[in-house]
Amino acid sequence: MPRDRLAAIAGIYEFPRRIAGGLSALQIKALSAARALEDAGLGWQDVDALYDAGETGAGLTLTQYLGLHPRILDTTGVGGASFEFHAGHAARALAAGRARVALLTYGSTARSDARAIGTGGGRAPTAPATGMEVPFGLTLVGSYALVARRHMHQYGTRPEQLAEIAVTTRAHAMRNPEAVQGLHDIGIREVREITIDDVISARLIADPLRLYDCCIISDGGGAVVIVAPELARDLRQPPVWIVGAAEAVGYTENDNDITTTAARDCGPRAFAEAGVRPDEIDVAMIYDSFTITVLTILEDLGFCAKGEGGPFVEGGRLRFDRGRPALNTDGGGLSSNHPGMRGIFLLIEATRQLRGQSCSQVPGARLAIAHGNGGQLGTRHAAGTVVLAAGGT
Amino acid sequence: MSDEQRPLPPLTDPDTRAFWKATRAGRLIYQVCQRCGRLVFHPRLHCPYCGGLELETKESAGAGTVYSYTVIRQHGHPFFGARLPYVVALIDVDEGFRMLSEVVAPPEAVRVGQRVRLDWEDLGQVKIPVFRALD
Numbered sequence: 270m271p272r273d274r275l276a277a278i279a280g281i282y283e284f285p286r287r288i289a290g291g292l293s294a295l296q297i298k299a300l301s302a303a304r305a306l307e308d309a310g311l312g313w314q315d316v317d318a319l320y321d322a323g324e325t326g327a328g329l330t331l332t333q334y335l336g337l338h339p340r341i342l343d344t345t346g347v348g349g350a351s352f353e354f355h356a357g358h359a360a361r362a363l364a365a366g367r368a369r370v371a372l373l374t375y376g377s378t379a380r381s382d383a384r385a386i387g388t389g390g391g392r393a394p395t396a397p398a399t400g401m402e403v404p405f406g407l408t409l410v411g412s413y414a415l416v417a418r419r420h421m422h423q424y425g426t427r428p429e430q431l432a433e434i435a436v437t438t439r440a441h442a443m444r445n446p447e448a449v450q451g452l453h454d455i456g457i458r459e460v461r462e463i464t465i466d467d468v469i470s471a472r473l474i475a476d477p478l479r480l481y482d483c484c485i486i487s488d489g490g491g492a493v494v495i496v497a498p499e500l501a502r503d504l505r506q507p508p509v510w511i512v513g514a515a516e517a518v519g520y521t522e523n524d525n526d527i528t529t530t531a532a533r534d535c536g537p538r539a540f541a542e543a544g545v546r547p548d549e550i551d552v553a554m555i556y557d558s559f560t561i562t563v564l565t566i567l568e569d570l571g572f573c574a575k576g577e578g579g580p581f582v583e584g585g586r587l588r589f590d591r592g593r594p595a596l597n598t599d600g601g602g603l604s605s606n607h608p609g610m611r612g613i614f615l616l617i618e619a620t621r622q623l624r625g626q627s628c629s630q631v632p633g634a635r636l637a638i639a640h641g642n643g644g645q646l647g648t649r650h651a652a653g654t655v656v657l658a659a660g661g662t
Numbered sequence: 663m664s665d666e667q668r669p670l671p672p673l674t675d676p677d678t679r680a681f682w683k684a685t686r687a688g689r690l691i692y693q694v695c696q697r698c699g700r701l702v703f704h705p706r707l708h709c710p711y712c713g714g715l716e717l718e719t720k721e722s723a724g725a726g727t728v729y730s731y732t733v734i735r736q737h738g739h740p741f742f743g744a745r746l747p748y749v750v751a752l753i754d755v756d757e758g759f760r761m762l763s764e765v766v767a768p769p770e771a772v773r774v775g776q777r778v779r780l781d782w783e784d785l786g787q788v789k790i791p792v793f794r795a796l797d
């Protein structure tokens with residue numbers, strides 16, 4: 270059972286629509302902040318620590334826009350994992366008494382802007398390492414495909430096994446009315462559960478990854494309010510405790526194994542701090558940019574041995590109504606929403622589960638993890654693990 | 663029709679401009695740290711393993727092995743869109759460094775562990791190092 274309660278998630282809000290309908294990313298952030306503070310029973314000016322991944326500009330943009338004067342401003346921006354980094358940083362700052370109410374927000378109009386996140390290319394390189402890659406036309410999907418191909422080579426992993434992850438997240442999405450509406454709104458022709466056969470017969474995007482191995486692209490956003498331990502008990506919602514957090518990075522080196530992610534580094538540290546084991550986790554919210562992302566991270570977090578992710582996920586075992594852990598019970602990036610950086614939704618759905626408020630509720634869920642992955646798995650990525658425990662735990 | 667040419671790497675970047683300049687003479691270069699002896703790629707001012715600032719430039723013989731690969735079948739850029747499908751791979755070059763490149767071969771002929779050999783695509787200002795399958 271968990272040891273230390275660093276801080277508590279006290280308020281959450283997920284922007285419900287997958288097409289923003291004229292709202293800006295900043296407006297989505299502000300609206301979500303207001304609703305999450307309301308959820309917590311806190312006021313706007315109670316916020317004294319602000320965390321921002323920078324998707325709407327440098328941290329000053331958001332601070333002034335919201336009209337806040339935080340004593341902590343943290344603009345860590347490491348792609349989709351930013352929000353797990355933020356939650357960890359906030360938990361430590363609040364546990365140390367440096368602030369009392371932390372606000373994390375996210376807003377994106379990626380779908381409305383018609384941003385081709387996974388297959389676009391053409392963006393000017395910003396670093397020497399990315400400059401070296403420019404002439405070769407590797408897409409973001411392709412970067413993850415390099416990992417999938419190597420994983421198949423090294424461990425005999427099969428496309429049918431990766432497909433299990435897409436099938437499970439779609440089944441969860443179909444139980445989530447906002448996800449179902451979203452799939453309609455972004456133009457998915459047949460909004461229904463999918464089969465392994467659907468996944469392995471869909472068109473290839475970057476071998477061996479096919480259409481359903483890849484996340485959808487939507488608008489979206491949300492907010493999370495994290496409070497110091499002494500505030501947590503008197504608020505509107507039962508507290509969800511942050512009991513462990515750690516972060517790490519990984520990138521291409523001359524002799525590294527790209528099938529092992531930075532989760533191998535930060536996962537064990539987060540579990541050790543929390544004093545819990547992977548097999549005690551009821552709900553695993555794992556960044557599902559692609560099916561291979563989830564498979565490698567399940568292994569690296571210790572839910573199964575390295576290389577055994579394929580057999581581990583077989584037979585629908587990650588569904589909310591089977592054994593633990595249940596995977597991405599909101600429908601995930603594969604089938605609910607992916608506006609570019611979905612790490613905040615991992616924290617939000619994990620909190621719903623530990624409050625007993627999920628559309629695919631795991632009965633009696635007490636422990637959850639949120640594991641974010643940002644960047645491109647095959648070339649450079651950031652990983653953040655947050656371990657969460659239900660109020661009475 | 664400049665959009666339909668292969669995108670150029672940044673040719674003035676202080677870390678990597680020597681690499682791209684060497685390609686004009688058909689030379690694939692890498693560095694060896696004089697303090698810790700490890701290979702450095704991509705080229706840099708410093709050694710990322712020990713912080714050493716003395717790096718010796720060496721030339722690869724251009725033989726390597728496919729560490730992993732993918733077949734790109736969708737791309738928004740006009741050049742790559744017209745080139746689909748094509749193979750992008752991580753190549754373990756025999757001297758001991760790993761680089762991203764293209765394997766110029768039919769997608770179904772490429773596999774992990776395949777031996778490949780350096781070839782050049784001449785774009786005038788710069789040559790692009792690509793690899794061809796040997797078996």
Ligand SMILES: [Zn+2]
Pocket residue numbers: 695696697698699700709710711712713714
């Ligand atoms: Zn060195």
